[in-house]
Amino acid sequence: MTPDAIPQTGGYMIAAYIIAAVILLGYTVVLWRRGSARTKS
Amino acid sequence: MGDLVRHAWLVARKDLQLEFRSRTAITSALVFTALVLVVFEHGRDPTAVSTIDLAPSILWVTFSFAGMLTLNRAFNAELENQALDGLLLAPISRTSLFLGKLVANLAFVAVVQVTGLLLFTLFFNVPVWEVWAPLVTVMILATTGFIAVGTLFSAMVVRTRFAELMLPVLLLPFLLPPLIAAVEVTAKLFAGRPLSEVVGWLRLLAAYDVAFVSLATLLFPATVTE
Amino acid sequence: MTLLRRGRWITAISLLLLGGIYVRALVFTPEERLQGLAQKIYYVHVPSAWSAMLAMGMVGLASILFLFLKDPRYDRFASASAEVGTAFSLVMLTTGPLWARPIWGTWWTWDARLTLTLMMFFMFIGYQVLRGAVADPSLRARYAAVVGICGLVLLPFIHLSVYLFRTLHPMPIVLKPSAPSAPPAMVITLLSSFAVFTLLYVGFVIQRYAIGEHTHDA
Secondary structure, eight states: OOOTTSOOOHHHHHHHHHHHHHHHHHHHHHHHHHHHHHHHO | OHHHHHHHHHHHHHHHHHHHHHOHHHHHHHHHHHHHHHHHHHHSOTTTSOHHHHHHHHHHHHHHHHHHHHHHHHHHHHHHHTHHHHHHHSSSOHHHHHHHHHHHHHHHHHHHHHHHHHHHHHHSOOOOGGGHHHHHHHHHHHHHHHHHHHHHHHHHHTTSTTHHHHHHHHHHHHHHHHHHHHHHHHHHHHTTOOGGGTHHHHHHHHHHHHHHHHHHHHHHHHHHOO | OOHHHHHHHHHHHHHHHHHHHHHIIIIISOOBTTTBGGGGGHHHHHHHHHHHHHHHHHHHHHHHHHHHHOOHHHHHHHHHHHHHHHHHHHHHHHHHHHHHHHHHSSSOOOOHHHHHHHHHHHHHHHHHHHHHHOOSHHHHHHHHHHHHHHHHHHHHHHHHHHHHHHHHSOOOOSSOOOOOOSOHHHHHHHHHHHHHHHHHHHHHHHHHHHHHHHHTOO
């Protein structure tokens, strides 16, 4: 899939996409839980 | 307008008198300056690194330290004497109060920086005297900018927890543009570059000063209004 | 529908769309010749930087409005935007070096954009630390507003000074990761990603604002 001429930098791409997803999903979870805690009280 | 200046001067004078009586901060500033000079001189390989390459960095490390020390001194004085509360009761405008503090801080920093510069010229063989005018100009322009923001922030930070930690944390991003410009200009001056190359940076510094001295003056009342 | 639920819906939809962007960027967007796969980090890094800057701009704007109008809702909004901005800054600061490393050979450089992003992050952190350090709500709001406004005014200066610095000191960069003026497929992916990240900002901020309302703690 990747011809020789192009540098093999896929690892960085995967790492970046995963980290970004983790941060954004993580923050989503944080907000969700804080929201639920408020509405219950 | 006359009142503004007179009151500001009264505030400045009070602050300066307090400091020159104790002289603690200025002593530590000078000791630090000498220390930095000695460390850098011994840390370099004279065949590999010329003094001129290091000079701008050395100077501005020392100068920014002088600035931080000034701001710390200013708010420590506040902390101890709760002087700010007292001043707020006085019949002077908030603007005079701020300008007075700013002037005092600038005067103090100037003394430390000039002394540091003199020590620097004594110990290092760098052509300072040929460029003393633009050098002093950049010192004034760069320092004024971040001292203005620092004066504003230290007034606020006094009333917070972890005050001593807060000030450098908040101030860091504001140090960046003046310091970058200052080091750049100083490097070019020592390297004997024509003045035309530094004019752009000086303009940036001037713009920064105008923006932040005005902003800080405008915003200061918001930090002390009850 | 309460504000919180609305925020949650918007966030959920944005996250779904983000998934779509991921698929599109990773699978359906052509690979760039010179940089390889790492170039695709662009589609996440740049929009997150945009969201962070949007967040900072909103903090500044809300701060100005608060000082003039004295309405605590603006302060609450500023607080929300700062927290959301921190999250996006984190994405920006982690994806940036992961992109820089294979392309420039170094994790970090003090070029205009990276320095600006780092300083923005520090400003978000400083802003929130300040908020945490002041007990009285009215004082906290005023102090935060002052810092917020100063931060906003600072941004162009940081950019200018670092940009000036770098243009006069050309870096030996072999590859210049500029915006793809190239294949439409890439441009579309990038623009779509911008839209999704903006929507995600909105969803996050609404939620965070709603939470702040409930706790009256901002």
